Amino acid sequence: MTAMKTETSDETRLREDICRFGRSLFERGLTPGSSGNISVRLDGGGWLVTPTNASLGFLDPAKLSRLDDQGRLVSGDAPTKEVPLHTALYDTRGSARAIVHLHSTHSVALSMLPEIDPRAALPPMTAYYLMKCGATALVPYYRPGDPAVADAIKGLAGNYSSVLLANHGPVVAGDTLEAAVFATEELEETAKLYLLLRGMNPRYLSPEQVTDLVKVFGVTLPEHGHGHSHAVAGAPKPTDAEVEAAAHILDEAGRHHHWWDKSVQPYTDPIAKSEFEGIVEQMLIAASKSRPR
Numbered sequence: 001m002t003a004m005k006t007e008t009s010d011e012t013r014l015r016e017d018i019c020r021f022g023r024s025l026f027e028r029g030l031t032p033g034s035s036g037n038i039s040v041r042l043d044g045g046g047w048l049v050t051p052t053n054a055s056l057g058f059l060d061p062a063k064l065s066r067l068d069d070q071g072r073l074v075s076g077d078a079p080t081k082e083v084p085l086h087t088a089l090y091d092t093r094g095s096a097r098a099i100v101h102l103h104s105t106h107s108v109a110l111s112m113l114p115e116i117d118p119r120a121a122l123p124p125m126t127a128y129y130l131m132k133c134g135a136t137a138l139v140p141y142y143r144p145g146d147p148a149v150a151d152a153i154k155g156l157a158g159n160y161s162s163v164l165l166a167n168h169g170p171v172v173a174g175d176t177l178e179a180a181v182f183a184t185e186e187l188e189e190t191a192k193l194y195l196l197l198r199g200m201n202p203r204y205l206s207p208e209q210v211t212d213l214v215k216v217f218g219v220t221l222p223e224h225g226h227g228h229s230h231a232v233a234g235a236p237k238p239t240d241a242e243v244e245a246a247a248h249i250l251d252e253a254g255r256h257h258h259w260w261d262k263s264v265q266p267y268t269d270p271i272a273k274s275e276f277e278g279i280v281e282q283m284l285i286a287a288s289k290s291r292p293r
């Protein structure tokens with residue numbers, strides 16, 4: 001067997017896996033019509049991705065889009081319009097080998113709720129949610145295929161493998177295609193649980209139970225995930241009023257100097273506000289940490 005042959009059979013298997021998982025997701029109603037897309041990185045460089053306007057239920061292995069390292073189409077049908085979204089997640093999550101994006105109902109519904117914390121879109125409801133997804137970030141709305149979503153993904157600095165696109169759907173990265181699919185399913189089921197229990201004052205996992213899962217299963221949580229915002233050792237957390245006052249200054253200065261373009265949501269938008277304040281909070285914690293004691 002030559003190395004060349006092994007690569008080819010890997011690619012054949014991955015093509016079949018994409019179609020098999022796609023059909024399974026579609027048949028269970030997890031992404032309707034021609035929504036959703038899947039990509040997998042190839043060991044020999046480049047990646048495979050589902051074509052644009054294709055139903056995940058009826059993919060043809062031979063027609064999947066084969067892209068090179070630079071994202072140029074090498075063979076197959078024209079790729080999904082969400083290539084910039086997938087690229088941004090691969091670029092920021094070095095270990096990611098596969099990405100799944102769906103328009104799954106409960107996750108989409110969750111993304112529109114006003115109380116959602118953009119740095120932990122779901123509370124720690126179940127062990128499997130934590131083990132498969134860690135924490136989920138929410139990014140503001142961008143129209144499908146808008147390359148500007150890449151900046152929002154890059155702003156998460158690779159800290160999240162699962163991300164909700166507001167009014168759109170989940171996008172989840174995994175070390176394997178199977179891992180990315182399973183995590184996306186776990187996210188969808190947890191969003192469903194959240195909606196079922198909304199307003200019922202359910203008991204979530206306690207910080208001790210979360211810590212236990214982190215220890216036993218090696219779950220990685222971003223600094224702010226699930227009440228772990230105190231994880232910045234030795235630095236007092238600024239108050240909400242301090243964060244808001246500082247955020248106002250930065251927002252005004254940024255707009256005055258045109259640091260961000262006009263399409264950036266105003267600071268007062270609920271999602272953008274929380275995201276913006278998260279950054280400002282980090283700045284204040286960093287400033288406080290560097291103060292001589």
Ligand SMILES: O=C(CO)COP(=O)(O)O
Pocket residue numbers: 034035036037050051052053054079080081082101102103144145
């Ligand atoms: O899910 C989708 C857009 O977000 C589907 O787009 P594509 O048909 O281009 O893959």
